[in-house]
Amino acid sequence: MESLRELFKIGKGPSSSHTMGPERAARIIKSRYGKNAEYVVNLYGSLSMTGKGHLTDYIIRETLGEKCKVNFCRETLPLHPNGMIFEVYERGELKDTLTVYSIGGGSIIWENEDDSGNQINNTYQESNLKDILQTLDRNAYSFYDYVMEHEGENFTEYLYTILDTMFDCVKRGLEREGTIPGKLQLPRVAKQMYTQAINLPAGSERETLILSSYAYAVAEENASGQTIVTAPTCGSSGVLPAILYYCYKQLNVEKPRLIKALAVAGVFGNVIKNNASISGADAGCQAEIGSACAMGAALYAWILGLNNSLIEYAAEMGLEHNLGLTCDPVGGYVQIPCIERNGYAALRAIDCAIYAKNLGYVRKNKVSFDAVVNVMKNTGHDLNKAYKETSLGGLALEFDL
DSSP: OBOGGGTSOEEESSOIIIIIHHHHHHHHHHHHHOTTSEEEEEEEEHHHHSTTTTTHHHHHHHHHOSSEEEEEEOSOOSSOSEEEEEEEEETTEEEEEEEEEEEETTEEEESSTTSGGGOOOBOOSOOSHHHHHHHHHHHTOOHHHHHHHHHOTTHHHHHHHHHHHHHHHHHHHHHOOSBOSSTTOOBOOHHHHHHHHHTSOSSHHHHHHHHHHHHHHHHHHHHTTOEEEOSSOSTTTTHHHHHHHHHHHTSOOOHHHHHHHHHHHHHHHHHHHHHSOOOHHHHOGGGTHHHHHHHHHHHHHHHTTOOHHHHHHHHHHHHHTTTTOOBOOGGGOSOTTHHHHHHHHHHHHHHHHHHHHHHTTTSOOOSOHHHHHHHHHHHHHHSOGGGBSSSSSGGGGGOOO
8 A cells, every 4th residue: 555645645625536636647747748738638527527616627727838728528438437638739749648547635547557657655565454453463553553664754744744734724714704616606604603613602512513613614625726635535625634623622632642643544544545445436425525534533533542443443434334425516516515524524433433432342343444445345336427426416416507
C-alpha cells in the first residue's frame, strides 16, 4: 500500500476525482509539452456527466491555458468511470494522445502501465487489515506504531501540517456567510448552526450541533472551491476535521494525541483504497462518506483508548452501515446531499466508537473489516451507474435546474 501522504492531500475543492485529479494530470502533461502546445481534452463518463458542477472543465483550462478546448463525451472509458483523453497539438499537428484516469482522492493512473506517472511507492508490505493486525500482534504494536515504523519520523511534521490545514478550514468555514457558488444558490449554515449550538444548554443537542457545524464548515468550504484535505476525498473532507476539532475544542485533547489518531484513521482509509475504492463514480457514496465514517470511527476509538480489535470493530461498523449509499449529487454540485452527509457521518462515526467500547467486550464482533471492504467493492460494482456520480438518478432527478 502507498504512503498515507497519498491519502491525506492538501488541495482545492470541490472534488478530488473531478478537480484535483484532472488538475494533476494536466500539470504533468503541461510540464512535458509546454505552454505553447495546443490541447484538446475529452472528458468521459462521470467526468463528463457531472464535470460542470464539479468545475472539471474550469480547472483544466486554468491549468493548460488559453490554447485548450474541453469536450464532454457521454461514453465511458474501459478502466474507470473518470476517464480523460488529452490530445496534444503543435502547429495544428497531433503530436501525442494520452489517456488518464482519476481514480479517487486526487490520484491518477495512466493507461500505459509503463508510464512513469504510474510509479507507486509501496510504503506498506501488508495489503489488508488482517495482515496488519497480525503484524501488530507479532510486534506488540499499536496502529500508530505501525504507521511510524513505515512512514519515518519526518512523517510527524506532515501530520501536523495536515491537522493544522484541517483546523484552519473549520475556522474559516465557521466565519463565512453568504451563498455557495452554483445554480443551487445554497446558503451557508455552519456559522448559524454553531451560534445556535453554543447558546443551547449543555446536553446532547448542543454537542450534536457543535460537531455538525464543524463538518458543515469544511464541507461548505470544499463546495466553494477552497483549500481542504482529502480525508479520503474532497466530497467527504468534513468528517475527520469535525471529529478532530471537536476533540480539540470540546474534549481538550492535545494535538500530539490527535495526530496519532489521524494516522490510525489513515490505516483504514488506505486499506479501503487498496482493496476497493474511494471514488463515488466507481462505487457510489459508500466509497466516500462510508470510508470517511469508518476512518472517523477508528480515529475516535483511538481517542477513547480502545485496543486494536475494538478499533477495527468501530471502523467496520462505520463502513458496514453505509453500504449501498448512492452518489447522486444534485446538478453535479458537491452540495446536496453531500454537505449534510458529512455532518451525519461525523455523528455516526462517534456512535460507532461508543458502540465498540460498550459492546465489544461483551460480544466478539463476527464481521471483519476486510469482509465489509470486499462487500462494499462488490456492492459498488453492482450499483446501477445512475447512482454513481452521474446525476442520472436518486436525488438528482428531483430537481430541475
